[in-house]
Amino acid sequence: QSVLTQPPSASGTPGQRVTISCSGSSSYIRSNTVDWYQQLPGTAPKLLIFSNNQRPSGVPDRFSGSKSGTSASLAISGLQSEDEADYYCATWDDSLKGVVFGGGTKLTV
Amino acid sequence: QVQLQQSGPGLVKPSQTLSLTCAISGDSVSSNSAAWNWIRQSPSRGLEWLGRTYYRSKWYNDYAVSVKSRITINPDTSKNQFSLQLNSVTPEDTAVYYCARKGDIGYLDLWGRGTLVTVSS
Numbered sequence: 052q053s054v055l056t057q058p059p060s061a062s063g064t065p066g067q068r069v070t071i072s073c074s075g076s077s078s079y080i081r082s083n084t085v086d087w088y089q090q091l092p093g094t095a096p097k098l099l100i101f102s103n104n105q106r107p108s109g110v111p112d113r114f115s116g117s118k119s120g121t122s123a124s125l126a127i128s129g130l131q132s133e134d135e136a137d138y139y140c141a142t143w144d145d146s147l148k149g150v151v152f153g154g155g156t157k158l159t160v
Numbered sequence: 161q162v163q164l165q166q167s168g169p170g171l172v173k174p175s176q177t178l179s180l181t182c183a184i185s186g187d188s189v190s191s192n193s194a195a196w197n198w199i200r201q202s203p204s205r206g207l208e209w210l211g212r213t214y215y216r217s218k219w220y221n222d223y224a225v226s227v228k229s230r231i232t233i234n235p236d237t238s239k240n241q242f243s244l245q246l247n248s249v250t251p252e253d254t255a256v257y258y259c260a261r262k263g264d265i266g267y268l269d270l271w272g273r274g275t276l277v278t279v280s281s
Contacts, residue, residue: 139207149209
């Protein structure tokens with residue numbers, strides 16, 4: 052069982068806006084920043100959002116992230132068919148000195 | 161352009177040692193700002209961080225509690241790569257194994273393509 056909780060699935064139609072939540076205990080999300088990773092079918096995860104709300108170069112501004120307290124969210128606006136993927140949140144575990152992941156959310160467009 | 165190239169066997173027998181290598185191009189395993197990680201993914205366990213190695217005037221390692229007694233991650237500066245060894249494997253260790261870098265942004269900003277490792281006799 053993952054230490055970060057995500058809904059197993061989400062869906063939307065092209066052009067819509069969807070949000071994916073990620074919640075965890077205060078020892079995780081409250082204390083550290085949150086990343087989001089996108090995993091397209093058959094590929095490795097790719098960094099989508101870092102430091103709660105920052106986009107790496109090349110990531111469209113349709114993707115945005117936020118964090119409040121012990122929860123974080125990923126929002127995707129103007130949904131496109133190519134956004135169909137698994138999305139994972141992640142943060143740092145200070146005691147583990149390692150990354151902890153959410154269970155992933157499968158987005159269907 | 162930084163790339164991570166994974167190599168290693170896709171089939172390991174129970175009780176034996178799983179060994180994978182991640183070759184780095186475009187960056188250095190001895191970088192004072194990067195850390196080199198191994199992560200695995202399976203349907204039952206999801207994404208699971210296994211450990212990392214990094215250099216900050218000397219070499220450091222951190223390992224996940226779940227595998228701490230069985231895992232070794234070593235840098236190889238002569239070949240600019242790092243390796244994963246997981247001892248005494250069982251079918252529960254069957255997973256896709258990824259190497260990944262912690263660079264300037266995010267926790268894991270660059271990933272290898274992954275290697276499916278099956279533990280079976």
